[in-house]
Amino acid sequence: MEYAESRTLLDRLPRFEVKPGLARINRLLERLGHPERSFPAVHVTGTNGKGSVVAMLSSVLQCAGYRVGRYTSPDLVGFLDRICIDGQWISEDAFSSIVERMAPELLAETDRPSQFEALTAVGLEHYRTGAVDIAVVEVGLGGRYDATNVITPVLTILTNVALDHTALLGSTAAEIAWEKAGIAKPGAPMLVGCLTLDVEAVVRRECTAVGAPLRAADVAVRSLGRAERVAVYDVEGVDLPRRVELPLLGIYQVENLRLALAGVLLLREQGWRIPEGAVREGLSSVAWPGRWEVVRETPTVILDGAHNVAAATVAAQAIVDWEPRRERRTLLLGILKDKDVAGVVRVLAPLFATIGIAASASPRALGVDELAGHVNQHAECCIRYDSVEEGVRDLLRRADPRDTILVTGSLTVVAEARRALGGG
Numbered sequence: 001m002e003y004a005e006s007r008t009l010l011d012r013l014p015r016f017e018v019k020p021g022l023a024r025i026n027r028l029l030e031r032l033g034h035p036e037r038s039f040p041a042v043h044v045t046g047t048n049g050k051g052s053v054v055a056m057l058s059s060v061l062q063c064a065g066y067r068v069g070r071y072t073s074p075d076l077v078g079f080l081d082r083i084c085i086d087g088q089w090i091s092e093d094a095f096s097s098i099v100e101r102m103a104p105e106l107l108a109e110t111d112r113p114s115q116f117e118a119l120t121a122v123g124l125e126h127y128r129t130g131a132v133d134i135a136v137v138e139v140g141l142g143g144r145y146d147a148t149n150v151i152t153p154v155l156t157i158l159t160n161v162a163l164d165h166t167a168l169l170g171s172t173a174a175e176i177a178w179e180k181a182g183i184a185k186p187g188a189p190m191l192v193g194c195l196t197l198d199v200e201a202v203v204r205r206e207c208t209a210v211g212a213p214l215r216a217a218d219v220a221v222r223s224l225g226r227a228e229r230v231a232v233y234d235v236e237g238v239d240l241p242r243r244v245e246l247p248l249l250g251i252y253q254v255e256n257l258r259l260a261l262a263g264v265l266l267l268r269e270q271g272w273r274i275p276e277g278a279v280r281e282g283l284s285s286v287a288w289p290g291r292w293e294v295v296r297e298t299p300t301v302i303l304d305g306a307h308n309v310a311a312a313t314v315a316a317q318a319i320v321d322w323e324p325r326r327e328r329r330t331l332l333l334g335i336l337k338d339k340d341v342a343g344v345v346r347v348l349a350p351l352f353a354t355i356g357i358a359a360s361a362s363p364r365a366l367g368v369d370e371l372a373g374h375v376n377q378h379a380e381c382c383i384r385y386d387s388v389e390e391g392v393r394d395l396l397r398r399a400d401p402r403d404t405i406l407v408t409g410s411l412t413v414v415a416e417a418r419r420a421l422g423g424g
Helices: 003-011 023-031 050-063 092-106 115-129 173-183 197-210 253-269 276-284 309-322 341-351 368-375 388-398 411-420
Strands: 041-045 068-071 083-085 134-138 153-158 190-192 214-216 220-227 230-236 243-246 293-296 300-304 329-333 354-357 404-408
Touching: 003 092, 003 115, 023 092, 023 115, 041 050, 041 173, 050 068, 050 134, 050 253, 050 276, 068 115, 083 115, 092 115, 153 173, 153 253, 173 197, 190 197, 190 253, 197 214, 214 253, 220 243, 220 253, 230 253, 243 253, 243 276, 253 276, 300 309, 300 411, 309 341, 309 404, 329 341, 329 388, 329 411, 341 368, 354 368, 354 388, 388 404, 388 411, 404 411
Parallel strands: 041 134, 041 153, 068 134, 153 190, 190 214, 300 404, 329 354, 329 404
Antiparallel strands: 068 083, 220 230, 230 243, 293 300
Protein backbone atom coordinates (compact mmCIF):
# COMPACT_ATOMS: atom_id res chain seq x y z
CA MET A 1 0.00 0.00 0.00
CA GLU A 2 1.34 3.42 -0.97
CA TYR A 3 1.30 6.29 1.52
CA ALA A 4 -1.35 8.21 -0.44
CA GLU A 5 -3.60 5.17 -0.39
CA SER A 6 -3.14 4.70 3.37
CA ARG A 7 -4.02 8.35 3.96
CA THR A 8 -7.14 8.03 1.83
CA LEU A 9 -8.19 4.98 3.83
CA LEU A 10 -7.75 6.80 7.15
CA ASP A 11 -9.51 9.90 5.88
CA ARG A 12 -12.62 7.77 5.31
CA LEU A 13 -12.77 6.90 9.00
CA PRO A 14 -14.81 8.95 11.49
CA ARG A 15 -12.68 11.90 12.60
CA PHE A 16 -14.88 13.87 14.96
CA GLU A 17 -17.24 11.17 16.18
CA VAL A 18 -16.23 9.97 19.66
CA LYS A 19 -17.26 6.40 20.46
CA PRO A 20 -16.87 5.28 24.09
CA GLY A 21 -15.18 1.98 24.72
CA LEU A 22 -11.96 0.18 23.85
CA ALA A 23 -13.38 -2.64 21.73
CA ARG A 24 -12.35 -1.15 18.38
CA ILE A 25 -8.77 -0.30 19.37
CA ASN A 26 -8.39 -3.77 20.87
CA ARG A 27 -9.51 -5.38 17.61
CA LEU A 28 -6.87 -3.38 15.76
CA LEU A 29 -4.20 -4.32 18.28
CA GLU A 30 -5.17 -7.99 18.14
CA ARG A 31 -4.66 -7.93 14.38
CA LEU A 32 -1.22 -6.43 14.95
CA GLY A 33 -0.28 -8.94 17.66
CA HIS A 34 -0.84 -6.64 20.64
CA PRO A 35 2.18 -4.34 20.32
CA GLU A 36 1.05 -2.33 23.38
CA ARG A 37 2.23 -5.20 25.60
CA SER A 38 5.84 -5.03 24.43
CA PHE A 39 7.07 -1.84 26.12
CA PRO A 40 6.46 0.20 29.30
CA ALA A 41 4.98 3.66 29.09
CA VAL A 42 4.29 6.94 30.81
CA HIS A 43 0.66 7.95 30.28
CA VAL A 44 -0.26 11.64 30.54
CA THR A 45 -3.73 13.18 30.73
CA GLY A 46 -5.17 16.53 31.83
CA THR A 47 -7.16 19.43 30.50
CA ASN A 48 -4.10 21.51 29.63
CA GLY A 49 -0.33 21.06 29.66
CA LYS A 50 -0.20 17.34 28.94
CA GLY A 51 1.56 17.77 25.61
CA SER A 52 4.26 19.96 27.16
CA VAL A 53 4.86 17.41 29.93
CA VAL A 54 5.12 14.64 27.31
CA ALA A 55 7.63 16.68 25.32
CA MET A 56 9.79 17.42 28.37
CA LEU A 57 9.85 13.85 29.68
CA SER A 58 10.52 12.41 26.22
CA SER A 59 13.48 14.73 25.71
CA VAL A 60 14.93 13.99 29.16
CA LEU A 61 14.60 10.21 28.73
CA GLN A 62 16.22 10.38 25.31
CA CYS A 63 19.15 12.36 26.71
CA ALA A 64 19.45 9.70 29.42
CA GLY A 65 20.21 7.19 26.68
CA TYR A 66 16.84 5.53 26.25
CA ARG A 67 15.09 4.91 22.95
CA VAL A 68 11.83 6.80 23.40
CA GLY A 69 8.51 6.66 21.60
CA ARG A 70 6.40 9.82 21.79
CA TYR A 71 2.70 9.92 20.95
CA THR A 72 0.83 13.24 20.89
CA SER A 73 -2.25 14.76 19.30
CA PRO A 74 -3.34 16.51 17.24
CA ASP A 75 -0.66 16.84 14.57
CA LEU A 76 0.63 20.38 14.17
CA VAL A 77 3.55 20.49 11.76
CA GLY A 78 2.65 17.47 9.64
CA PHE A 79 0.25 14.52 9.69
CA LEU A 80 2.91 12.09 10.93
CA ASP A 81 4.40 14.27 13.69
CA ARG A 82 2.32 12.68 16.43
CA ILE A 83 4.20 9.36 16.11
CA CYS A 84 7.92 9.75 16.90
CA ILE A 85 10.88 7.71 18.05
CA ASP A 86 13.73 9.78 19.47
CA GLY A 87 12.17 12.85 17.88
CA GLN A 88 11.98 11.34 14.38
CA TRP A 89 8.57 11.08 12.76
CA ILE A 90 7.35 7.73 11.54
CA SER A 91 8.24 7.32 7.85
CA GLU A 92 5.58 7.22 5.15
CA ASP A 93 6.61 3.65 4.27
CA ALA A 94 6.35 2.42 7.85
CA PHE A 95 3.02 4.19 8.29
CA SER A 96 1.45 2.76 5.15
CA SER A 97 2.75 -0.74 5.90
CA ILE A 98 1.03 -0.80 9.29
CA VAL A 99 -2.19 0.67 7.90
CA GLU A 100 -2.23 -2.04 5.23
CA ARG A 101 -2.10 -4.74 7.90
CA MET A 102 -5.10 -3.17 9.65
CA ALA A 103 -7.10 -2.62 6.45
CA PRO A 104 -9.68 -5.40 7.02
CA GLU A 105 -10.72 -3.78 10.32
CA LEU A 106 -10.64 -0.30 8.83
CA LEU A 107 -12.95 -1.37 6.02
CA ALA A 108 -15.45 -3.12 8.28
CA GLU A 109 -19.12 -2.65 7.44
CA THR A 110 -20.10 -1.83 11.02
CA ASP A 111 -18.46 -0.24 14.06
CA ARG A 112 -15.43 0.97 12.15
CA PRO A 113 -12.59 2.45 14.22
CA SER A 114 -12.19 6.19 14.38
CA GLN A 115 -9.20 7.82 12.74
CA PHE A 116 -7.69 8.49 16.17
CA GLU A 117 -8.03 4.83 17.13
CA ALA A 118 -6.29 3.80 13.92
CA LEU A 119 -3.49 6.30 14.44
CA THR A 120 -3.01 5.11 18.00
CA ALA A 121 -2.68 1.52 16.81
CA VAL A 122 -0.14 2.61 14.18
CA GLY A 123 1.87 4.41 16.83
CA LEU A 124 1.93 1.48 19.23
CA GLU A 125 3.03 -0.92 16.50
CA HIS A 126 5.71 1.51 15.36
CA TYR A 127 7.11 1.63 18.89
CA ARG A 128 7.26 -2.16 19.00
CA THR A 129 8.98 -2.55 15.66
CA GLY A 130 11.26 0.34 16.59
CA ALA A 131 12.22 -1.46 19.83
CA VAL A 132 11.64 1.51 22.13
CA ASP A 133 12.72 1.26 25.74
CA ILE A 134 9.74 3.34 26.84
CA ALA A 135 6.91 5.35 25.28
CA VAL A 136 5.52 8.64 26.58
CA VAL A 137 1.89 8.81 25.51
CA GLU A 138 -0.54 11.73 25.57
CA VAL A 139 -4.23 10.97 26.04
CA GLY A 140 -6.37 12.18 23.17
CA LEU A 141 -9.61 12.90 25.06
CA GLY A 142 -10.49 12.18 28.66
CA GLY A 143 -8.66 9.00 29.58
CA ARG A 144 -10.89 6.15 30.73
CA TYR A 145 -12.27 5.34 27.26
CA ASP A 146 -9.51 6.95 25.23
CA ALA A 147 -7.82 4.69 22.68
CA THR A 148 -4.47 5.19 24.40
CA ASN A 149 -5.77 3.55 27.58
CA VAL A 150 -4.55 0.14 26.48
CA ILE A 151 -0.89 0.66 27.30
CA THR A 152 0.98 -0.64 30.34
CA PRO A 153 2.15 2.43 32.25
CA VAL A 154 4.88 2.52 34.87
CA LEU A 155 3.73 6.07 35.66
CA THR A 156 0.55 8.04 34.96
CA ILE A 157 0.30 11.82 35.18
CA LEU A 158 -2.76 14.05 35.57
CA THR A 159 -1.74 17.65 34.90
CA ASN A 160 -4.96 19.44 35.89
CA VAL A 161 -8.73 19.33 35.49
CA ALA A 162 -10.90 22.15 34.09
CA LEU A 163 -14.11 22.36 32.08
CA ASP A 164 -13.57 21.33 28.46
CA HIS A 165 -15.31 18.87 26.13
CA THR A 166 -18.22 18.99 28.55
CA ALA A 167 -20.63 17.38 26.09
CA LEU A 168 -18.44 14.27 26.13
CA LEU A 169 -16.69 14.19 29.50
CA GLY A 170 -19.24 15.69 31.87
CA SER A 171 -20.55 19.07 32.93
CA THR A 172 -18.61 19.33 36.21
CA ALA A 173 -14.94 19.16 37.12
CA ALA A 174 -15.63 16.10 39.28
CA GLU A 175 -17.21 14.23 36.36
CA ILE A 176 -14.30 15.13 34.09
CA ALA A 177 -11.84 14.06 36.80
CA TRP A 178 -13.48 10.62 36.92
CA GLU A 179 -12.88 10.22 33.18
CA LYS A 180 -9.26 11.34 33.40
CA ALA A 181 -8.49 9.27 36.50
CA GLY A 182 -9.51 6.22 34.47
CA ILE A 183 -5.91 5.88 33.24
CA ALA A 184 -4.81 4.83 36.76
CA LYS A 185 -3.39 1.30 36.78
CA PRO A 186 -2.51 -1.15 39.57
CA GLY A 187 0.90 -0.47 41.05
CA ALA A 188 1.70 2.47 38.76
CA PRO A 189 2.02 5.77 40.65
CA MET A 190 -0.32 8.53 39.52
CA LEU A 191 1.36 11.93 39.72
CA VAL A 192 -1.06 14.84 39.96
CA GLY A 193 -0.71 18.57 39.53
CA CYS A 194 -2.69 21.28 41.31
CA LEU A 195 -6.22 19.96 41.88
CA THR A 196 -9.17 21.36 43.77
CA LEU A 197 -10.27 19.41 46.85
CA ASP A 198 -13.36 17.93 45.18
CA VAL A 199 -11.36 16.85 42.13
CA GLU A 200 -8.59 15.39 44.26
CA ALA A 201 -11.16 13.36 46.21
CA VAL A 202 -12.44 11.81 42.98
CA VAL A 203 -8.93 11.01 41.77
CA ARG A 204 -7.91 9.57 45.12
CA ARG A 205 -10.98 7.31 45.16
CA GLU A 206 -10.26 6.00 41.65
CA CYS A 207 -6.59 5.39 42.45
CA THR A 208 -7.48 3.52 45.64
CA ALA A 209 -9.97 1.36 43.73
CA VAL A 210 -7.29 0.06 41.33
CA GLY A 211 -4.31 0.12 43.69
CA ALA A 212 -2.44 3.06 42.14
CA PRO A 213 -0.36 5.13 44.59
CA LEU A 214 -1.36 8.82 44.38
CA ARG A 215 1.66 11.13 44.39
CA ALA A 216 2.01 14.91 44.45
CA ALA A 217 4.85 16.79 42.78
CA ASP A 218 7.50 17.18 45.49
CA VAL A 219 9.59 19.69 43.56
CA ALA A 220 9.81 23.47 43.96
CA VAL A 221 10.25 25.52 40.78
CA ARG A 222 10.69 29.30 40.67
CA SER A 223 10.87 31.43 37.54
CA LEU A 224 13.99 33.58 37.18
CA GLY A 225 12.74 35.29 34.02
CA ARG A 226 13.91 35.01 30.42
CA ALA A 227 17.40 34.99 28.95
CA GLU A 228 17.25 35.50 25.19
CA ARG A 229 15.04 32.68 23.84
CA VAL A 230 14.88 30.51 26.97
CA ALA A 231 13.04 30.68 30.27
CA VAL A 232 15.25 30.22 33.33
CA TYR A 233 14.10 28.43 36.49
CA ASP A 234 15.48 27.76 39.93
CA VAL A 235 14.75 24.18 41.04
CA GLU A 236 14.76 22.56 44.47
CA GLY A 237 14.64 18.76 44.35
CA VAL A 238 16.79 15.76 45.14
CA ASP A 239 19.52 15.21 42.52
CA LEU A 240 17.97 17.71 40.13
CA PRO A 241 19.84 20.57 38.44
CA ARG A 242 19.53 23.79 40.49
CA ARG A 243 19.22 25.91 37.34
CA VAL A 244 17.13 24.87 34.36
CA GLU A 245 16.87 26.57 30.99
CA LEU A 246 13.72 25.78 29.01
CA PRO A 247 13.04 26.90 25.42
CA LEU A 248 9.26 26.77 26.13
CA LEU A 249 8.63 30.40 27.02
CA GLY A 250 5.09 30.55 28.38
CA ILE A 251 4.98 31.50 32.06
CA TYR A 252 2.44 28.72 32.55
CA GLN A 253 5.18 26.16 31.83
CA VAL A 254 6.34 26.43 35.45
CA GLU A 255 3.70 23.90 36.55
CA ASN A 256 4.38 21.60 33.58
CA LEU A 257 8.08 21.71 34.38
CA ARG A 258 7.37 20.87 38.02
CA LEU A 259 5.38 17.80 36.96
CA ALA A 260 8.02 16.66 34.47
CA LEU A 261 10.74 16.91 37.13
CA ALA A 262 8.59 15.05 39.65
CA GLY A 263 8.02 12.41 36.98
CA VAL A 264 11.77 12.01 36.65
CA LEU A 265 12.04 11.37 40.40
CA LEU A 266 9.26 8.76 40.31
CA LEU A 267 10.87 6.97 37.36
CA ARG A 268 14.19 6.92 39.21
CA GLU A 269 12.44 5.23 42.14
CA GLN A 270 11.60 2.39 39.75
CA GLY A 271 15.17 1.98 38.58
CA TRP A 272 15.27 4.18 35.50
CA ARG A 273 18.73 5.75 35.23
CA ILE A 274 18.24 9.46 34.57
CA PRO A 275 21.37 11.45 35.49
CA GLU A 276 21.17 15.09 36.49
CA GLY A 277 22.99 16.06 33.31
CA ALA A 278 20.36 14.33 31.17
CA VAL A 279 17.66 16.31 32.94
CA ARG A 280 19.45 19.58 32.23
CA GLU A 281 20.28 18.68 28.63
CA GLY A 282 16.85 17.24 27.87
CA LEU A 283 14.99 20.29 29.14
CA SER A 284 17.32 22.75 27.41
CA SER A 285 16.77 21.03 24.05
CA VAL A 286 13.01 20.32 24.23
CA ALA A 287 10.86 21.56 21.37
CA TRP A 288 7.07 21.77 21.40
CA PRO A 289 5.50 23.72 18.51
CA GLY A 290 2.45 25.90 19.05
CA ARG A 291 2.83 26.36 22.80
CA TRP A 292 3.91 29.97 23.34
CA GLU A 293 6.15 29.53 20.34
CA VAL A 294 7.94 32.69 19.23
CA VAL A 295 8.18 32.29 15.47
CA ARG A 296 9.14 35.82 14.45
CA GLU A 297 10.57 39.04 15.89
CA THR A 298 10.14 42.74 14.94
CA PRO A 299 7.22 42.41 15.20
CA THR A 300 7.08 39.49 17.59
CA VAL A 301 4.67 36.72 16.56
CA ILE A 302 3.68 34.15 19.19
CA LEU A 303 1.67 31.00 18.49
CA ASP A 304 -0.21 29.43 21.38
CA GLY A 305 -2.97 26.82 21.17
CA ALA A 306 -5.14 28.17 24.03
CA HIS A 307 -8.38 26.36 23.18
CA ASN A 308 -10.42 26.57 26.38
CA VAL A 309 -11.06 29.06 29.17
CA ALA A 310 -8.39 27.65 31.49
CA ALA A 311 -5.75 27.84 28.75
CA ALA A 312 -6.94 31.29 27.67
CA THR A 313 -6.60 32.52 31.25
CA VAL A 314 -2.94 31.52 31.49
CA ALA A 315 -2.32 32.87 27.97
CA ALA A 316 -3.81 36.18 29.11
CA GLN A 317 -1.41 36.28 32.05
CA ALA A 318 1.47 35.39 29.75
CA ILE A 319 0.77 38.10 27.17
CA VAL A 320 0.53 40.81 29.84
CA ASP A 321 3.83 39.58 31.29
CA TRP A 322 5.40 39.49 27.83
CA GLU A 323 4.13 42.89 26.65
CA PRO A 324 2.75 45.15 29.40
CA ARG A 325 1.52 47.81 26.96
CA ARG A 326 -1.96 47.05 25.61
CA GLU A 327 -1.46 49.33 22.60
CA ARG A 328 1.38 47.07 21.47
CA ARG A 329 -0.67 43.86 21.60
CA THR A 330 -2.48 42.34 18.59
CA LEU A 331 -4.65 39.22 18.64
CA LEU A 332 -5.52 36.84 15.81
CA LEU A 333 -8.25 34.55 17.09
CA GLY A 334 -10.01 31.48 15.73
CA ILE A 335 -12.02 28.99 17.78
CA LEU A 336 -13.74 25.66 17.26
CA LYS A 337 -17.52 25.80 17.57
CA ASP A 338 -17.73 23.18 20.34
CA LYS A 339 -15.66 25.31 22.75
CA ASP A 340 -16.75 27.87 25.35
CA VAL A 341 -16.36 30.68 22.84
CA ALA A 342 -17.91 33.35 25.05
CA GLY A 343 -15.58 32.42 27.92
CA VAL A 344 -12.40 32.45 25.82
CA VAL A 345 -13.31 35.78 24.20
CA ARG A 346 -14.24 37.34 27.54
CA VAL A 347 -10.77 36.49 28.89
CA LEU A 348 -8.69 37.53 25.88
CA ALA A 349 -10.42 40.28 23.90
CA PRO A 350 -10.15 43.16 26.41
CA LEU A 351 -6.37 42.80 26.52
CA PHE A 352 -5.68 43.73 22.89
CA ALA A 353 -5.73 47.01 20.99
CA THR A 354 -6.16 45.25 17.65
CA ILE A 355 -8.11 42.04 17.08
CA GLY A 356 -8.38 39.97 13.93
CA ILE A 357 -10.62 36.92 13.62
CA ALA A 358 -10.54 34.01 11.19
CA ALA A 359 -11.85 30.49 10.83
CA SER A 360 -9.46 27.63 10.19
CA ALA A 361 -10.16 25.05 7.50
CA SER A 362 -11.43 22.60 10.12
CA PRO A 363 -15.10 21.64 9.69
CA ARG A 364 -15.43 22.28 13.43
CA ALA A 365 -14.31 25.90 13.12
CA LEU A 366 -16.66 28.65 14.28
CA GLY A 367 -17.59 31.05 11.47
CA VAL A 368 -16.23 34.60 11.61
CA ASP A 369 -19.69 36.19 11.75
CA GLU A 370 -20.63 34.32 14.91
CA LEU A 371 -17.18 34.87 16.43
CA ALA A 372 -17.45 38.60 15.66
CA GLY A 373 -20.67 38.73 17.66
CA HIS A 374 -18.76 37.55 20.72
CA VAL A 375 -15.69 39.74 20.18
CA ASN A 376 -17.69 42.92 19.61
CA GLN A 377 -19.14 42.62 23.11
CA HIS A 378 -15.66 43.19 24.57
CA ALA A 379 -13.80 45.21 21.94
CA GLU A 380 -14.50 48.27 19.82
CA CYS A 381 -14.09 46.38 16.58
CA CYS A 382 -12.49 43.34 15.02
CA ILE A 383 -11.08 42.74 11.56
CA ARG A 384 -12.60 39.76 9.75
CA TYR A 385 -10.47 37.58 7.52
CA ASP A 386 -11.39 34.89 5.03
CA SER A 387 -8.52 32.68 6.17
CA VAL A 388 -5.89 32.40 8.86
CA GLU A 389 -3.18 33.01 6.27
CA GLU A 390 -4.84 36.28 5.19
CA GLY A 391 -5.09 37.36 8.81
CA VAL A 392 -1.43 36.65 9.52
CA ARG A 393 -0.21 38.52 6.47
CA ASP A 394 -2.46 41.55 6.98
CA LEU A 395 -1.73 41.92 10.68
CA LEU A 396 2.00 41.71 9.96
CA ARG A 397 1.58 44.47 7.38
CA ARG A 398 -0.28 46.67 9.87
CA ALA A 399 2.05 46.02 12.82
CA ASP A 400 4.71 48.29 14.18
CA PRO A 401 8.07 46.49 14.64
CA ARG A 402 7.62 46.93 18.42
CA ASP A 403 4.25 45.12 18.47
CA THR A 404 3.49 41.59 19.63
CA ILE A 405 0.99 39.48 17.69
CA LEU A 406 -0.57 36.51 19.50
CA VAL A 407 -2.22 33.84 17.34
CA THR A 408 -4.44 31.57 19.41
CA GLY A 409 -7.83 29.96 20.01
CA SER A 410 -7.21 26.49 18.61
CA LEU A 411 -4.34 24.35 17.41
CA THR A 412 -5.89 24.24 13.92
CA VAL A 413 -5.48 28.02 13.72
CA VAL A 414 -1.93 27.77 15.05
CA ALA A 415 -1.03 25.10 12.51
CA GLU A 416 -2.28 27.23 9.59
CA ALA A 417 -0.46 30.28 10.94
CA ARG A 418 2.77 28.29 11.17
CA ARG A 419 2.45 27.29 7.52
CA ALA A 420 1.69 30.87 6.51
CA LEU A 421 4.87 31.96 8.27
CA GLY A 422 6.93 29.22 6.64
CA GLY A 423 7.21 27.11 9.78
CA GLY A 424 5.78 23.83 8.50
